[in-house]
Amino acid sequence: MDKSVLIFYAIPVFFLLIIIEFIYGLIVKNNTYRINDTFVSISIGLISRFPVILNLGFNAFLFTLAATTFNLKLLPLDSWVTWVIAFLMYDLTYYIQHRLHHEIKILWATHVVHHHGEEYNLATALRQTSTGFLWKWMFYVPMMVVGIPAEVFATVGGINLLYQYWVHTEHIPKLGWMEKIFITPSNHRVHHAKNPEYIDANYGGVFIIWDRIFGTYIEEKDDIKPVYGTVKALNSWNPVWANFQVFYNMFLDSMRTKKLSDKFKVWYAPTYWRPSDVEEKYPSKPVDLKNKYNPFMSTSTKVFAAIQMLAMILISNSLFLNINSFSYEQIAIFGAILVVIPTITALLMQNSPFALLSVGTLNLAILIVCLSGLVPLQALATQFTLFTSLINIIFFVYQITFAGKYEEFKLSNIRS
Numbered sequence: 001m002d003k004s005v006l007i008f009y010a011i012p013v014f015f016l017l018i019i020i021e022f023i024y025g026l027i028v029k030n031n032t033y034r035i036n037d038t039f040v041s042i043s044i045g046l047i048s049r050f051p052v053i054l055n056l057g058f059n060a061f062l063f064t065l066a067a068t069t070f071n072l073k074l075l076p077l078d079s080w081v082t083w084v085i086a087f088l089m090y091d092l093t094y095y096i097q098h099r100l101h102h103e104i105k106i107l108w109a110t111h112v113v114h115h116h117g118e119e120y121n122l123a124t125a126l127r128q129t130s131t132g133f134l135w136k137w138m139f140y141v142p143m144m145v146v147g148i149p150a151e152v153f154a155t156v157g158g159i160n161l162l163y164q165y166w167v168h169t170e171h172i173p174k175l176g177w178m179e180k181i182f183i184t185p186s187n188h189r190v191h192h193a194k195n196p197e198y199i200d201a202n203y204g205g206v207f208i209i210w211d212r213i214f215g216t217y218i219e220e221k222d223d224i225k226p227v228y229g230t231v232k233a234l235n236s237w238n239p240v241w242a243n244f245q246v247f248y249n250m251f252l253d254s255m256r257t258k259k260l261s262d263k264f265k266v267w268y269a270p271t272y273w274r275p276s277d278v279e280e281k282y283p284s285k286p287v288d289l290k291n292k293y294n295p296f297m298s299t300s301t302k303v304f305a306a307i308q309m310l311a312m313i314l315i316s317n318s319l320f321l322n323i324n325s326f327s328y329e330q331i332a333i334f335g336a337i338l339v340v341i342p343t344i345t346a347l348l349m350q351n352s353p354f355a356l357l358s359v360g361t362l363n364l365a366i367l368i369v370c371l372s373g374l375v376p377l378q379a380l381a382t383q384f385t386l387f388t389s390l391i392n393i394i395f396f397v398y399q400i401t402f403a404g405k406y407e408e409f410k411l412s413n414i415r416s
């Protein structure tokens with residue numbers, strides 16, 4: 001079974017559990033959800049499905065290619081030994097690649113997306129990179145050489161990813177003997193914490209035993225509450241920026257440094273390393289353990305964000321449900337729309353002067369795309385998109401007329 005199929009069927013369960021965790025948090029007076037943070041987590045998760053669907057991932061393709069080209073002797077599909085070897089090998093490989101993604105800059109640039117969240121809840125689990133397809137597959141090459149069949153690889157990979165979902169919660173305490181063997185909410189909280197005492201630990205996917213063997217295990221301590229997020233905070237709600245921030249910073253550093261060798265070293269150095277001349281001129285900010293990124297949101301922005309969140313879920317799921325009836329180009333168009341919608345929302349949530357202008361113009365563009373025949377009008381995904389863009393245009397008109405935001409809108413025009 002394709003990994004993306006497993007994940008697809010899990011999506012309704014993911015959302016149901018998010019709602020349950022949210023309600024539970026309200027009941028026990030420890031709500032771990034904020035609408036802006038949740039919105040970004042969900043939109044980053046939905047966007048990250050597109051590189052996979054557009055076949056930008058190489059895993060399954062390479063497995064089949066390697067097996068047919070090199071005439072690999074595949075392990076038998078119906079033997080439980082194959083599955084056990086595959087499961088353990090996948091998890092060990094996961095540990096190795098995950099650890100390297102935290103230790104080497106260019107790898108960190110793709111994985112960082114999963115760690116930006118300053119809240120820790122089930123929605124945080126959905127924050128998945130959109131650029132992981134670039135090189136993650138390389139780490140799994142030994143599994144091809146051993147002869148793991150592509151189906152087995154995809155299934156154990158899917159199970160590994162699904163397992164990791166439930167550990168993203170603050171509500172489950174330490175779990176006794178399980179802490180010694182498995183990744184649990186407690187030891188994964190440590191992995192997401194930016195406290196100096198917790199940094200760079202607990203890289204396992206399903207098993208914590210790799211961390212214990214290789215010396216990267218840190219236990220959650222009662223007197224040190226994890227503070228979540230990245231040492232260098234993202235300070236943005238923009239899902240596109242989240243995916244490219246570290247790439248951009250590496251590019252800046254390599255342009256700015258005078259030393260030729262450092263221009264290259266920026267890309268493969270340890271994550272925290274920066275060229276000394278650049279660090280001197282543009283020093284990194286110390287880690288902030290007190291403040292969360294949380295710009296003021298008006299009620300209308302909150303309502304707008306909630307509508308966009310619902311719209312994105314409906315559009316993407318109605319698309320995935322009938323994915324075979326769309327052409328490659330049409331899927332790419334929907335992918336672009338599902339990048340534009342959260343980007344506009346991010347501008348509003350950040351009180352950007354360009355927010356209203358973007359809401360008006362980009363939704364008009366989406367409306368034109370829906371009516372132009374580029375995407376099939378009879379498809380449910382198109383109809384949801386059309387409906388969303390209409391609501392957003394009404395929101396825009398309302399804001400600049402009755403809500404008295406015309407001056408703000410005009411100002412944004414002048415500034416732009």
Ligand SMILES: [Zn+2]
Nearest residue numbers: 098102111114
């Ligand atoms: Zn990580």
